[in-house]
Amino acid sequence: MYKIVADTLFTGKKVVHLPTCQSTNDTAAEFIQSGRAIAGTVIIADSQTKGRGQRGNSWQAAPGLNLTLSLIWSPSFIGAADSFVLNMAVSLAIAETVAHFLPDAAVAVKWPNDIYADGQKICGTLIENTLQGAQIRYSIVGIGLNVNQTDFNGIVATSLKLVSGQQQSLPEVFDFLMRQLEKRYLQLQTQGNVPIRLAYLNRLYRRGQPAAYTDLRNDVPVIFEGIIEDIDTAGRLLVRTQNSIETFDLKQIQFNA
Numbered sequence: 001m002y003k004i005v006a007d008t009l010f011t012g013k014k015v016v017h018l019p020t021c022q023s024t025n026d027t028a029a030e031f032i033q034s035g036r037a038i039a040g041t042v043i044i045a046d047s048q049t050k051g052r053g054q055r056g057n058s059w060q061a062a063p064g065l066n067l068t069l070s071l072i073w074s075p076s077f078i079g080a081a082d083s084f085v086l087n088m089a090v091s092l093a094i095a096e097t098v099a100h101f102l103p104d105a106a107v108a109v110k111w112p113n114d115i116y117a118d119g120q121k122i123c124g125t126l127i128e129n130t131l132q133g134a135q136i137r138y139s140i141v142g143i144g145l146n147v148n149q150t151d152f153n154g155i156v157a158t159s160l161k162l163v164s165g166q167q168q169s170l171p172e173v174f175d176f177l178m179r180q181l182e183k184r185y186l187q188l189q190t191q192g193n194v195p196i197r198l199a200y201l202n203r204l205y206r207r208g209q210p211a212a213y214t215d216l217r218n219d220v221p222v223i224f225e226g227i228i229e230d231i232d233t234a235g236r237l238l239v240r241t242q243n244s245i246e247t248f249d250l251k252q253i254q255f256n257a
Contacts (some may be wrong), residue, residue, distance in 0.1 A: 002044055002171055005178040010040035010180035011071065012183070020047040020063075024070035025128060025142040028242075032130065032138050037072050042178070044069040055208065065149040066159070067174055071141040077189055078136045079103040084131055084235030086199040087113050089188045090141055093180040094123050095203050098145075100176055102163050111228070111237050112250065115228035116205055122146050147173055193211075197231070204228060212256035213239065217248070223256065 003010030021027050021077060024043045031037045047063035061068050076087055091109045098115055099107040105117045117124035125144040146152075146159035147168050160168045188196050207228045214221040226239040226246070237248045 002174055004191060005175055006075045007179055008182045011182035012040060012042050014038055014039065016043045017129065018045040021045045021050065022050040023048055025126060025140050028070040029128070030253065031072065037138060039072065039074040040140050041072045041165065042069055044174070061144055061146070061177045062149045067143065067145040067170060067177070069143055071143070073139045073141065073185065075136050075185070076140055077127040080129070080131050080134055081138060082233070083136060085196055086139060087127055087235060088196050089184040090125060090127065090181065090195065091115065092199050092203060093123065093184040094143065094177065096175065096180050098159040098160070098175045101160050101168060101173060105163050109200060109203045109207040110255070111231070112148060112235060117158055117163050120156060122158050122160070145173070145177070153225045201231065210244055214256055215252070216254060217252045
């Protein structure tokens with residue numbers, strides 16, 4: 001079903017297609033541990049029984065309707081302290097893929113790496129890195145992109161089919177996604193962080209717009225109004241409030257409706 005991507009250098013040149021598995025990220029980690037990992041290898045499954053999302057959440061996807069995959073890269077040119085830039089590159093590639101298939105939709109990256117289409121989540125990402133000294137040895141890029149699913153059991157989410165009104169070809173979406181991922185990866189490798197960072201900020205959901213958030217840094221959550229301004233080098237969110245610019249890490253801020 002999923003053929004080798006013809007016009008990439010290495011991304012998607014080896015595709016392992018599984019009917020089902022616990023988690024494609026876990027399977028990719030087994031490939032690395034057993035010495036079978038080749039940079040650009042993709043593990044893709046029709047169904048995951050224990051798919052994992054960001055912040056320890058589970059990832060639920062209807063079998064055979066979406067892209068649930070993990071990509072193995074070896075970005076040794078990225079230092080551990082700069083790992084968030086890989087997150088930016090991946091998020092951009094996915095957002096660009098979604099925008100290609102939904103040209104009339106508003107597509108944005110919700111910090112840190114969820115992809116939104118017309119204000120609803122369409123894709124989640126989980127990147128897990130293995131370090132060698134101060135550098136990244138391997139990255140497992142887990143992606144769950146909603147393609148043809150239309151019922152999310154009460155969860156607020158969307159898909160390419162829901163937005164476009166049309167059934168999408170999973171192999172075609174996969175092929176385009178692989179090309180975009182490699183394009184942004186190679187740009188990061190050859191041009192450094194700045195172009196990726198600027199493009200990420202331009203795609204950032206709610207950037208420059210007043211909106212309501214909940215501060216979760218203390219025992220008592222506090223609702224406040226702020227404006228997302230920037231991302232620091234560690235990938236933390238910088239939000240301007242009435243009095244100052246506040247810095248938030250994962251699990252420290254909630255986006256309110």
